[in-house]
Each structure stands twice: as structure tokens, then as C-alpha cells.
Amino acid sequence: MKAPLTVAVLISGRGSNLKALIDGAESYKIASVISDNPEAAGLNFAREASIPCSVFPRADFPSRQAQKTAIFEALKREEPDLVALAGFMLILQEELVRHFQGRVINIHPSLLPKFQGLDTHTRVLQAGEKRHGCTVHFVDAGVDSGPMVAQASCECFEEDTPETLAARVLKLEHAIYPWTANMIALRQIGLEGSKVTYAPECIIEAKEKGFNLSC
Known part of the structure; x- marks a missing residue:
């Protein structure tokens, strides 16, 4: 094994x-x-x-x-x-x-490339965005940059505060991050140069889970 x-x-x-x-x-x-x-x-x-x-x-x-x-x-x-x-x-x-290179991943609490950096939940609400979420990406020399691997999103509600929105996004993070790591471990997700590659089974599973991929 x-x-x-x-x-x-x-x-x-x-x-x-x-x-x-x-x-x-x-x-x-x-x-x-x-x-x-x-x-x-x-x-x-x-x-x-x-x-x-x-x-x-x-x-x-x-x-x-x-x-x-x-x-x-x-x-x-x-x-x-x-x-x-x-x-x-x-x-x-x-x-x-x-x-x-190609072996470092990060999870960021926004739908990159929007809202890089800190205080994303507050900034999303101030901007009047309809959806928010999180992004798993490979890391390069920039900040919150690098090839996007997968995203999960949720709706923003009029009554949201940064705290309520953050709590919903955090649940998405807890689902998508281990899923992505398992997919990389199974060679269902890879990186060729700056292009993220996906096996067909990974694409199907991501769709079933409601995750968005960069393909």
C-alpha cells in the first residue's frame, strides 16, 4: 500500500x-x-x-x-x-x-481575486456583494495570489454582520480544505506550470459538493 x-x-x-x-x-x-x-x-x-x-x-x-x-x-x-x-x-x-514550488496551498476567506488581504467579511458587506466565500489556491511569491484550485460560496443577506457572514464562510472552509488536500493526495488535482489540472472524477465530485473549480 x-x-x-x-x-x-x-x-x-x-x-x-x-x-x-x-x-x-x-x-x-x-x-x-x-x-x-x-x-x-x-x-x-x-x-x-x-x-x-x-x-x-x-x-x-x-x-x-x-x-x-x-x-x-x-x-x-x-x-x-x-x-x-x-x-x-x-x-x-x-x-x-x-x-x-507547487506544494504549498492556502485557504483565503474570499472569492479570489476579489478581496485579497485582511478584513474580508467587513469589506464584502461594505461593497454590497451578493455572494461571498473562500478560495483554496496554490501559493506563489505574491500575497493571496497563485493558481486558484477550488472555491465555495454562500449568499450574503441584508441582515448579515461580519460575524454572521464569517461563521457561514468558516463552515465552507472546513469542508473544502480537507477535500482539496485529499484530492491532491489522490493525484486528482495537480499543478502543471501555472495551470491547475483535475481528474474527471474530481470535477464530478466538486460539482456534487457545490464547489467551483478553475477549469
């Missing part, structure tokens, strides 16, 4: 998407969790699942660059098959992105 795809998950905060990845692991194995924040609540999810954790607090390093380099070196030692960003607030080193 082929060994499952190994995944390193990078977190900075509550780790709800890490928990979803732990619970949804079918064809991949979370080999490690890395955080830049020693107080990240998500570390508890990893410990409860007996997943090795490494923490790189900013205070332990002379500079932000030194902190990022230490994280990169840790990942190089592990050499996971896939790196999943789950609420990781540091911008990755270009060297890390190059080393793991």
Missing part, C-alpha cells in the same frame, strides 16, 4: 482549519504542525492528535527574517509532500515558495 501524502500545517491562531484537516484526513497524513505563535490555540488540536509541533516565536529571533529562515529550515528537514497554510499570518520567504 502506498504511503499517504505527508502534510505540514502552518498556523498562527485558533487553528479551526487545522482541526478540519485533522478530522478530514483520508488520503493524507498530517506529519507536523508549525506555528509562529506559542499561544496559538490550534496547537492544542495538534497535541490532542499526537502530531509533532514546532513553535518559532518572534521573540526568539533577532529579526523577522531570521524567524522565517528558521521555519524554512525546519520544513526543509521534514520535506513534507505538501505544506498547508491554515491561518498562518507570516508572509512566506520566496526561497521557501521556490523550494516547495
